[in-house]
Amino acid sequence: MLYHDPDTHPTLQHSVGIRNGGYALVNLFAAPEQRGENSVIIAHELMHTLGATDKYDPVSGRPIFPDGYAKPGQTPLYPQYFAELMAGRIANSATTATIPSSLDEVLIGALSAREINWVQE
Numbered sequence: 763m764l765y766h767d768p769d770t771h772p773t774l775q776h777s778v779g780i781r782n783g784g785y786a787l788v789n790l791f792a793a794p795e796q797r798g799e800n801s802v803i804i805a806h807e808l809m810h811t812l813g814a815t816d817k818y819d820p821v822s823g824r825p826i827f828p829d830g831y832a833k834p835g836q837t838p839l840y841p842q843y844f845a846e847l848m849a850g851r852i853a854n855s856a857t858t859a860t861i862p863s864s865l866d867e868v869l870i871g872a873l874s875a876r877e878i879n880w881v882q883e
């Protein structure tokens with residue numbers, strides 16, 4: 763974990779988690795109000811070291827349906843109330859998504875669970 767002062771680093775480099783080698787490099791803001799979001803980022807990168815893949819569009823950052831949605835079978839589909847951990851955002855609509863404020867707003871979807879061998883195929 764690399765913590766940065768938000769006053770001198772308004773944006774951070776992308777964090778990475780690598781399965782081969784089993785390590786992660788996580789850039790975080792060193793601010794008490796970021797504790798919840800930091801926990802989500804740490805958990806996301808840890809999941810990469812266990813074999814989970816990203817479930818978001820790399821261009822838009824929005825969750826990819828259905829695997830990037832915490833509850834893809836929910837009716838109505840929007841808004842979602844949780845983020846799928848490997849998508850990293852809560853789908854509020856087909857075009858908007860927000861970062862979860864803590865792990866309380868995060869679920870691990872079926873595909874991610876299979877990828878880390880939490881469930882049998």
